Amino acid sequence: MRMKYILSEVLTGLWRNVTMTIAMIITMTVSLTMLGASLLLFFQVNKMEDFFYQRVEVSIFLKADVTDEQRANIKSALEGHTLVKEVTYESRDQAWDRFQTQFRDAPDLVKATKKESLPESFRVKLKDPKKVKELQDEFLTQPGVSDIVDQQELLKKVFELLGALQTLALTVAIIQGAAALLLVANTIQVAAYSKRREVAVMKLVGASNWFIQLPFVLEAVFAGLIGALLAFGGLVAAKFFFIDGSLKALANVLLPIDWSSIWLMLPVLAGAGGLVSAITAWITLRFYVRV
């Protein structure tokens, strides 16, 4: 009976103040969606950094007029080198094949490119990816070498972009979160005011504090949980429509966020939304309304 009483109190409370409830849920949703996105980006960036830096290659492009002797010298120098883990040679033919498959969706580009304009190269994997500079200094001056491209430079830019996105999402999450908390506090105050007679009687006849406070706290928790659920829905939709949908090609390389991480966000967001609302509501009751 007590549970039934409390639940009916919660529902009538939410309904009595329905515009405030909606505002509370919307801000919660936005805040939690951004929190979820930020967390996903954070974990993804960490995971990808490891993944990519282990696979990243240094490409040593050779001049078009490289001689066989120069090529052999470079090859032997690389193979015996202490920094180098693995060397593969990519001939002009192989480069051309790869170019064709890589850009098969852009036939105009393939048509406009001549096989001769593609350089041959050595693809080098380093034992320690951070020591690329040493290799660069050593080999750039070798005869026959035209350029050394470190993929890390490119990756760094990508990660910087993702990091900036993550910070942005987190900032929005915090700002919206603050708004959500203020709304929760306000809602609780309004609810407590509209139930002041009941509360006065309850205190008078000796209802326990938790019994008086629980309906108010649960109102806030309810909004927090609905917000978390909607935020989770937002993340699922983002995964469905962007990462698996229109941005698939890009996302597969940059942000292969899998369903298991998305699912993990449900308890995380529900916990964050519920807990933060509960604490805010309780503090409001305890220190401002003095219910």
Next chain:
Amino acid sequence: MTKTYPKASRPSLDDVSVNIEKGEFVFFIGPSGSGKSTIIKLLLHEVTPNKGKVVVNERDVTSMRSWRIPAFRRQIGCVFQDFRLLPNRTAYENVAFALEVIGKSKGVARRVVPEVLELVGLGGKEHRYPHELSGGEQQRVAVARAFVNRPLILLADEPTGNLDPDTSIEIMRLLDRINRTGTTVVMVTHDSNIVNQMRRRVVEIESGRIVRDQSRGVYG
């Protein structure tokens, strides 16, 4: 004990000491602002004294931890001048509310509430809303609500303040009946008529001090 409200220039109650026996019926009388209502607030632990102790049922209320207050208040019934009924609940629901919010089941309420409404003379009017009842009847509902938990003490803060003389006397008869069941009744009033008729112990307070304590007393 002494109670000074913040911002007050003089204490509301100044070095007051009263002993009330179990089962007694006591009037606290005095002009407005004399501090008599503060006694009710102290007994309910709505306020705490600055100096001295409030002991109820051999328990020091002053030093009571806040989480124990609800259980403490279940031993006390309380009636006010303005009835303090919930307007959107019937007489029955108002009384049952007091039981439900302290965790009593609906079954208990179904058994006890009609009984106590009968006792206060509201049999047959259980399903009226407060606005459908007269002032005297509303105060009866309030008394029923205060008494439904069979408290040790019934506090009444000017319970007849909003009632005409005849209705007031009916309410006093009711409080007298409740007192005869063994419940201590503490009533704050400035209704001389009633005090004179009841001939019970009278404690007169003026400017925060006891000026008279008389058994079977009259008003002023």
